[in-house]
Amino acid sequence: MNRHWNSYLNQTLSRRDLLRVSSAGFGGVALAGLLGAEQARAATANAGPLAVKAPHFPAKAKRVIFLFMHGGPSQVDTFDYKPLLKRDHGKPLPFERPKVVSSETFNLLQSPWAFKQYGQSGAWVSDLFPETAKMVDDLCFIKSMHGSNSRHGGALLELHTGSDTFVRPSMGSWVTYGLGSENSNMPGFITICPTQSHGGANNFGSAFLPAPYAGTAIGSVGIPARDAKIPFISNKETPREIQRKEIDYSQELNRKQLEMTGPDRALEGRIESFELAFRMQAEAPELQDLTAETEATRKLYGLDNPITEDFGRQCLMARRFSEKGVRFVQVSHTYKWDQHERLKRDHEQNAREVDKPIAGLLRDLKSRGLLEDTLVLWGGEFGRTPTAQGSDGRDHNPEAFTMWMAGGGVKPGLSYGATDDYGYYSMIDKVHFHDLHATILHLMGMDHLKLTYRYAGRDFRLTDVHGHVVKGIMA
């Protein structure tokens, strides 16, 4: 930090100015009058928008890793065991279908996979996830998830932002807005190889929250994880030491100008932003460089197998980012789980790609003592119907699906909530996306009713006017 400008910095700030400046060292100021109380809390730290902020109450989880299974994994073929589905295979669904469905489905379709019980908790897992199955005593299943949109676009947006109607900030943005980033050299919210469809960047956008809270995309769908980079993170033309000289010269011009203009927080902030960028440029590629990991770790994540390599890389990168204090990391297994047909073949292939890396990530986090305060979340945008589409497929089903959590303050080995006998509707202890959001915030020490942002004259929340914290899953 460039100490010699500090004389300029003891001034009150407007909210705009404050948000303009990334991390200049201005002193703490009383802001409650200018901002909503929450924006003030977020801003009282004596640095920019990404400075670490105290939670509302002690947090169980400091960071989140979200393993997103895009397309809609089938709950009744993975973690929500339904013996009656086998018994009544071929029978018509004995109750009404939802009013709105994405297409017609036929009679009940049994799962092509056998289920077994695992661990001390005796959780049922299908043969699709043999590796994850070994970790069930660390997992907390929410079997009663439900959403309100039967299409990928709407459901993705609802999962990520809480709204399938409007563009709203992503949950990762809210978390970062609420808590800041523990690593001032890195963005607070990173999404690795995100989807470009079904809402695309809206799923990790900051909407009306200030831009620094938007998810930084590393790579994109279709780009192998090994080639995924932060935008503008490097150029091939300029050697590092030359770039340092260029920045030094530019900074000298800036300081000279600052002497002429007098104190100006934005100008000062911009000077600091170059230093941050230079550090980020050094640190980010290092964090993405997986060759630094031991052979054993690389194997643990399945980097030695072409089937698991790509997702394994994403998971390992996620651990490295989390370890270095990135608040919210999302990993995407992009648009693969949409089995309207060829359920058997493709769900199997998908599960093969992710099962080992997921188990590897959980084991690795555990052995490093990171699982305690890292919340791992697994799931898709909806589940699938227990009824058949064709002879080997299932339709979208937002009425019921399973997500699981691990680490960060959730009860391990728990199975929470339940669906009906066939897994079509969430029935007991239903958990909507809004409730999931409220719960994630709660685990991170934030009250979803209090984490607000004033925009267009209204105090907005991640949970809008909904959301209940699911107390039953708390450790």
Next chain:
Amino acid sequence: MPYVLLFILSALTLAAQEDGAAFFEKNVRPILATQCLGCHSATSQPIMGGLRLDSREMALKGGGRGPAIVPGKPAESLFLQAIRHEAGPLKMPPGPKMKDANVAILAQWIQMGAPWGSAVVSQAPQQKYWAFVPPKETAPPAVQNKSWVRSPIDAFILAGLEAKGLQPAKPADKRTLIRRASYDLTGLPPTPAEVNAFLADSSPNAFATVVDRLLASPRYGERWGRHWLDVARYADSNGLDENLVYRNAYRYRDYVIAAFNKDKPFDQFLTEQLAGDLLPEKDLATSIERWTATGFLTLGAKMLAEDDPVKMEMDIVDEQLDTTVRAFMGLTIGCARCHDHKFDPIPQADYYSMAGIFKSSKTMENFKVVAKWHEYVLAPKEDRDKLAAHEARVEAKRKEIGKITKAQNETLIQAATARVGAYLLAAAEVKRSEEMRLAPVESAPGAVTLDAGSFDVGNVPRALQKKKSNVPKDAKGPFYAEYKFEVPAAGDYQIDILEEEKGAGTTDVHVNGTWMKRGADPVQNRAASPEAGGWTVVAVVPLQKGVNTLRLEHASRFPYFEKLLISKNTVANYPRTVVQIAAKHGVNPGFLEQMVEHLKRSDGAVASPLYAWEVYGTGGALAEWKSPAAKLFEGFQPADAQALADKYGDLFVASLEKGKENTDPGLKALYELLKEKFGPFRAPGDARRYYSQAVRDSLRSLDQELKDLEAATPDYPHAMGVTEGEKIDDLAIHLRGSHWTLGQKAPRRFLKVIAGDNQPAIPEGHSGRLELAQWLATKDHPLTSRVIANRMWRWHFGKGIVPSVDNFGRLGEKPTNQPLLDWLAVEFVNQGWSMKQMHRTMMLSNTYQMSSAYDAKASETDPDNVLLWRMNRRRLEAESIRDGIMEVSGGLDVKTTGGSILKYKDRQYVANTAKGGDVDYEKNIRAVYIPVVRSSMYDVFNAFDLPDPAVSNGDRDATVVAPQALFMMNGAVMLRHSRQMAERLLARTDLDDAGRVKEAYERALSRPATSKDIDQALTFIAQMQTAWKGSRESAWQSFCKSLLASNEFIYIN
């Protein structure tokens, strides 16, 4: 009801009333007055929910939701339910829940029969909120320092400053001023020549001349049009759920740029965007311009794949209404979709009154998944009529084909359903065949091997390509390859195929003119990964001695494979293809395959009517059978499979006799199976091949006619836009915003708080869009002129007089100088809504021309510069950074204007344009012409705060964050153009290095380099030349890069 009881009840009520009045006055009235009457009395504006609580009569009558209080029945009183938060989403009063003690009092009071005190609880009349009172002409205030006042604006500003003991900053120097004005009006830096001309002009009008020159430049519309595009949430793709290209959105963008350039009066600009199509017709060019203007309403981000079409439509209407009200009135209305606005006087009914206007307009052609938005055909009427007639012909042709197909399919289905027994037997044989697996042969003595490309006749490429279409472009199917080969003896032969990967596709197989195997489409699921390749069995077929013909054929595609192998079959009872088995049983292969699929799916399910057949011979217990059809088989003991199949066949035929009218549940179940939508007897996908040759021929020529017709569709340019709806009607209030629960109809009209209660009805057959536009464009509308004047102030000064430029409501920020805002609003209207005139008014004030210099004392008094004691220093916006860098390097092409560089077709999906390179974002045209792809925006736009293009936003952020610095360090635009700038400087052989540094400063910063600047630069360049191992270009590039990355370049003083 017994009389006695009635009497007792009313006696009790009477008794209670005596001290009821006192109870009310003492306990209830204070609660009502402090917590309810603000929104629920005769003087409330508006009366929220239509409920008044200022008299007993009104309270009993209730509001939109019915009676609020049922005397004596607290639990049934909605009033109390709302207070107890027991009425669903209705929770009153807004904010924290009422204290338990007060709730108890109110409950007791209702229990007592809700007695009242004096007639009306009085409430001081609320003052009307400032923003709903039209601005009045205001005289500028008196000031001490009169000599500083050049424009009335200055008087308004100075009065504020003087009141705080502050002085305005000194005038900016001319170089600063022209740089400020140039970026401000054109988004580009002034050229050194323009700077010099201004410096040389010592007339008092020198700056006015600059302003006029800039306003007359076509670059002006490109800059100010872009401001409006932020408000209009402009984008070139849908971006919400399904990212479809808005190929014609750019026409709206070009319309906006042109409107600014020709100084279209704002009232007209507004009217055209909301209702251009409804203005009296003039000539075609004008009509096209006006239709294009209504693109404003269509451009929003939509959920195009929503299974609930009513929700989809209401979401689109909501987006239009919200954007319109925010853009022109600076109000948020969205929350009134579900409930009365909690802070602004917008009741839910007003929302639906206005929503009805857009609902009665046509934005969409349909609400299917994926939905289609409406576009105008930009052509003269006779051409449009021609097009419509042509499209009708296409549709008629399509229907004609559909009709024939349907009748033919019906015949096929009838024939098939009459022979279900045969299908069951055939299906059983198919199943057996599938269980018997043949091994591929790979090589065998005397086998014939054929290379894929060695066919004798065919219309596919001989060199078949992997993973690519092997169908020649624009060619018509079917696609085929026909091989001739010889075998020494007649007999059964096995055909094998060598593929690199399976799943690439299959074809029909014909041997010597006989169809042998049915092809299927290749795997469609993109998630699927291919299976391992190698030899695969195709079929065993009978061949004749000598020459045979093998024909591979597919209607629409042709797979990749390497070789075919024909070898003598050595397996007894070899499996057969569905086609062979169908031929044997005299059934249709299409239905047969569907029957097989059905049986696989049902797989012995006890609920299936075919259970008996499925378990026959497997030892399955008939007692388990749960279908009603079971009864039909009671006591039936089939001698063999044939007998069981015959029985089924007879029963199915019997079930057809009565059809839907079947009373026997068993027959009904059988009938339903025959008619099942996805059942075995649906028309097969390839039904056509089973029609008679004559029908096929006639269909083929009809297909051709359709194709020709489609190809002959006249191609006219299109523009997105809105027109009047087919159904014009008022909307019912959606309780809690849900279309499943409808309330009363809300007649179409405008906000009551502004337009009042007695609004003229919208004429019969009008959506009301034109009336809405005209109402907004009235001179004394309290918001329209204020909102746009404030927007312009924001874009000139960096901060609005109402800082929340998009929200003038109660939760927005208050004007920092309302008299100034009102003066500007009135002046704007008086100047004929002219934007250019308003620029002059603002820019020719001393206020605009102040320096941005720091002043310690003023900074202490007014740290945020709310009173404007100096000009705000501003960061360049995304477009200006990019265009500015290109301009300074000498590489910006300003001649290419309008149009779109997007290479996508209309409504085509667009995914990742940021990385893929299918949009040339770095093309050196002005940034305003660079496509805005929602959800995959140009990364430079992303880094520098281009607002989310899904949301109207008149107040861009100007963040300073590290990713922007990364762009300056590593961005391709930066690298390329700093290089170009260096090369241009070095090419100036008329200059020495000091001269080159000066030139760089003039171009980039519009100021001469000081001698210290020059020394420093030359030292740096020399150092860099060493660092770059002697490369002069690279050293100069380093210098240019550093200069362009500097704060002085990125900020305007």
